[in-house]
């Protein structure tokens with residue numbers, strides 16, 4: 001770039017010259033006047049600095065704007081191991097809100113319900129478990145802000161507790177641990193806290209930042225504290241939404257009702273939906289005919305944090321589909337149609353390029369600019385699992401951090417595959433075989449799933465990926481050889497070698513090298529490959545052909561033309 005004068009640079013950056021002179025003073029760059037030329041490196045430093053400052057200003061302005069928006073209630077999902085009390089807790093919360101209302105009021109299942117407290121409102125997703133949660137996440141929607149991980153105090157942390165934690169973390173939800181069933185005589189909340197600490201979640205009472213609340217979903221003990229903690233966390237996180245923004249929501253559930261037709265339960269995340277609005281959710285579209293809230297009230301409009309039942313979709317939307325407002329029917333139809341087409345095209349494409357090797361997974365990571373290698377580990381025993389984790393803990397490098405989302409004893413499950421898919425992780429299993437259905441699911445979803453018999457094979461695989469093999473490795477594969485038997489010169493001066501293919505095949509588009517007395521004397525590409533004057537794509541062993549090379553015209557009889565290609569070595 002040409003040297004630039006100060007006043008020119010000021011113009012380029014849209015600043016007053018005086019402003020730029022002041023900036024240069026601050027930077028300690030010397031100049032005589034506003035007409036002085038700047039060193040290229042100084043000019044570049046100014047550009048960078050101005051860009052940075054502007055970015056910062058924009059961020060501040062954005063933060064300022066956000067702060068002026070009204071708060072919205074936190075959206076909470078309840079997760080945990082089987083029988084640890086998720087449903088009981090949801091029932092308790094639901095009942096507490098029903099009790100608040102007039103007796104006799106009907107309630108409607110709309111996929112989520114609100115609990116109002118003097119400190120604020122909390123929205124609970126009405127389905128427990130992480131399967132539903134993952135299905136929603138898979139479609140890219142973020143629904144829950146906070147995940148309450150229920151752990152029974154008599155049972156402690158169990159495999160699905162760990163899965164739930166992994167899923168919630170992968171979704172970027174904040175965690176709150178509810179130690180449940182503390183009413184039971186055999187309850188041992190301290191043991192659960194120790195187990196949490198072993199996993200790096202140090203409760204606040206021990207100086208950490210993990211929120212742990214003892215509760216009984218049966219008696220209601222501690223549930224109020226849980227609600228307060230949720231609201232406190234929500235305040236800290238400062239959840240806000242703009243009721244006047246373009247409306248956006250997410251489908252929580254949908255079903256076909258014999259009488260009402262298609263019913264979709266939607267959580268509004270931004271803006272306000274109104275009866276009569278045209279909407280698109282994934283590949284489904286429609287016009288909102290009616291909305292009903294959890295109290296069974298017909299709603300004309302629904303703003304951020306409201307869960308409502310929506311009538312009017314033409315087709316069943318999927319849980320997790322994002323609901324968008326569109327101006328009219330034409331747009332709605334067109335967008336839905338486009339998405340269908342896009343999905344089909346994508347499916348075709350995905351079939352062709354699913355990460356099957358570690359190198360491919362890494363390349364995908366790099367393309368996305370990610371620096372973490374997400375892994376799900378499965379092993380036959382706790383001992384081997386710990387050994388693997390212990391070794392892998394040392395394998396992170398500055399470039400790639402190994403992030404173990406889940407480490408569990410037992411064969412990989414379908415739920416692992418879903419987690420791996422949403423978090424772009426690989427599943428590595430040691431000494432356990434995934435069931436056929438899980439393998440199939442991994443295939444379908446393009447998730448890398450590998451089984452190892454030797455711990456060090458597994459570790460090596462990861463190590464190679466992280467260290468040496470960040471770039472895909474190629475090896476050469478010789479495709480065939482042809483011997484030069486006669487040499488012809490074309491009127492243009494170009495040589496053509498009359499050859500016999502003595503081994504393999506010579507494809508037209510392969511790379512080739514010329515060997516003379518076993519030495520490579522030239523390497524490049526084929527310019528022409530002919531049989532009896534006909535251009536051909538490939539010549540097989542035992543056939544004669546004429547080969548012209550691109551940039552080589554010095555054949556001698558007895559030269560060997562070797563065709564080869566570089567193939568990626570699966571990591």
Ligand SMILES: Nc1nc2c(ncn2[C@@H]2O[C@H](COP(=O)(O)OP(=O)(O)OP(=O)(O)O)[C@@H](O)[C@H]2O)c(=O)[nH]1
Nearest residue numbers: 081082083084085086087088180181184216217218
């Ligand atoms: N004593 C006691 N029992 C509880 C408590 N919470 C749940 N239970 C009991 O534990 C059992 C399982 O509770 P659920 O709420 O069905 O557990 P869940 O986690 O929803 O189970 P799944 O839906 O099967 O995953 C039931 O018999 C509940 O009555 C509690 O706080 N104290």
